[in-house]
Amino acid sequence: MLRVGKINRQAAGAPWVSRRAVLHLGACLPFGLSLDRVIAAGDPTGSAKSVILLWLWGGPSQLDSFDPKPHAPTDFRGPFSTLPTKIPGIRFSELFPGLAARNDRFAIIRTLHSFSNDHGVAGTVGLTGSLAGAVGLNGQPLSGSTRPSLGSTVAKAVPSHAKLPAFVVLGGRLHQGKKAIIGEGGGPLGAAFDPLRARVEPGAPVSLPEMELAAGLLPERLGDRDSLRRGFDPLARQIDLVGHRLDAHRARALGLLTSTAAREAFEVSREADATRESYGHTRFGQSCLLARRLVERGVRFVQVNWSDHVEAEEDAGDGGWDHHYRNFTIMADRHGPWMDRAISGLLDDLRGRGLLDSTLVIAMGEFGRTPKINDKAGRDHWEHCYSALLAGGGTRGGVVLGTSDKTAGHPVDGAVTPADLGATVHMALGINSEARLNLGIDTGGKPIEALF
């Protein structure tokens, strides 16, 4: 079942649409734009058609996941043992046996590095590839105009032929403390390229809070409402400012709300129990399942936010990865098994449906964690060296790129940045450097060609 805002089918019958509903609807319309005028650079010819970004908010430990150091001193390596993987000589933390058994299907980069140990700043860098406009704990924005998020650049550069939005985020706004971070939306590209958000909670229907409709309104009836047409007027002016066509927006939005198939795309309850089980009954697991449903139906970029907040205990969902304390308890009880199961399930499901070759999957956080364990049984922020997982979409499996030092503290070779990852995503989607420049979405990164 899909819950579109506060639709109450039992109480259906109210023959009107609220202005608020229309505006909420309008706010999420532009993602489904065809953008055919913008794509002057031509149709994509890349190896990938879609991207699933698994955003591990808070920063997972590289040592307790894909870059363990079993020979490091105890106060660095931690309590976890390591497992052999399918690739001789490569070991993962024992928390990830499912992924260890599947790493012939994906690549690990062990030498990502960012430019700040502040969640807010590193989050912006991770999602946009740039420091520009980032706001950290001190509340002062860094110089420059905020760049669009990776999902927004894809939404702009790659035409979508589906009735669904091109960029969907599963999860709420990313926060550091009480502040939402910068860089989760379209930025200079305009609100037209902000994501449509959907929320997944265990035991509840998927909700689309931005498409909240008046109680009693059925989405099937939206297309008949004169009030809906009038409600689009202010939106039309807004959209004209960014040079898009209202008709396309309206059609795509109405398509989303009035198309049974489009709505069903969000209904993970339609999946077989065994499939749902394979992802795990966590918010992240079921979000990964929804991500697969969406790319299967033509959505270009799905970002799955593990959590809304960085903190493990405060977050409203699965709890973030910011494990300054209790890192090893949380990793063993919750995050390790949950992530292992969800990503293993996603890779199996994508492959089983013939989608892995055309879907680039990336799992990463905004930074890693300190190699030395602190005095709180945790690890602190560490931007100098961390890991990312990349699978499908034409990338090579069974490879580990980059070498970290003996404590996974610094790259020894093969250091890459989030901007490089962004350029790699663009390359996989066939968005070349000329197109990136023409579209204003280039952040200076270099594609990691060794992945292909």
Added chain:
Amino acid sequence: MAGWLVPLLALVWLQQPARLVGNSPGWKGHLRWSPDGNQFLFTRIHQGRMELAAQPAAGGDAVALVKPAPGLPHFDGAYSPDGRSIVYVHDILQGTDGKLQINGCKADGTQPEQLVPHKAFEESPRWSPDGTRLAFVSTRDGNQEIYTCLPGGKEVKRLTSHPGFDHHPAWSPDGGRIAFISSREGPEALWVMRADGTELRRLTRFDGLESWPAWNPDGKQLVVARNRAGQSDLVLVPADRVAGRDLAGETERYCVEHPAQDSFPFFSPDGRRLAFLSDRAGGWAIHTVDFPAKLAPLPARKPVGSP
């Protein structure tokens, strides 16, 4: 069905556990059975909060325990031996960080108060069976070690001292020993020591990540959760290993084994039921099985994590 599969299933599905349906499908942990057997206590993530919750053992919805609601994460509770009070971990959030301290309250959740003054990151508080001392885990000496103290935090005694992690303490029913999990020899394994910190002995030597041991009230057996190849099951460990049996060649004996995540075991007060938390059948819920269960060594099997 293949002929070899029948005996395998007979071993794996030793007993169908009873599932206590609740009103909260999200993650749960740190299960405890009240001394009178009437109630379960556990940690849950519910509507955006990590909190202690109580649920009738006979069935019914779980409710948040601590009153008034602290508005801060609190978890890993344990009953006092007389069942009249609860001790738990209280997390004071500070920006994007936190501070763990040990609090207590009455069994109905009222009158919450700090029990052990914060000195470092304290967690996993457990009353001794005679109710005189509190075992807990603290990082006050640099890494996780096990301590005991009197209520109020006086007469602190450090029981463990090792660069590895020592945590998840569990008092034996007679109060003479404390089982715990330690990584001092590499993998997270089950250990036991006398209540004064002497005579440390490793009880298990199997592959897998072990956690959250629980004693049977008769003091003869322990159950520990073991994550092996991505699947967490419950393993029975005879307490007579404490007497120094050689661990070499020991056979794994599972009392709860299922592809789902089964963890946080705890015995009923009479020792005839074993409760645990599991995500089998969808969301996380309390399950119970009769004890002693029919036990049999399991043959080697394909890890659940395998593609």
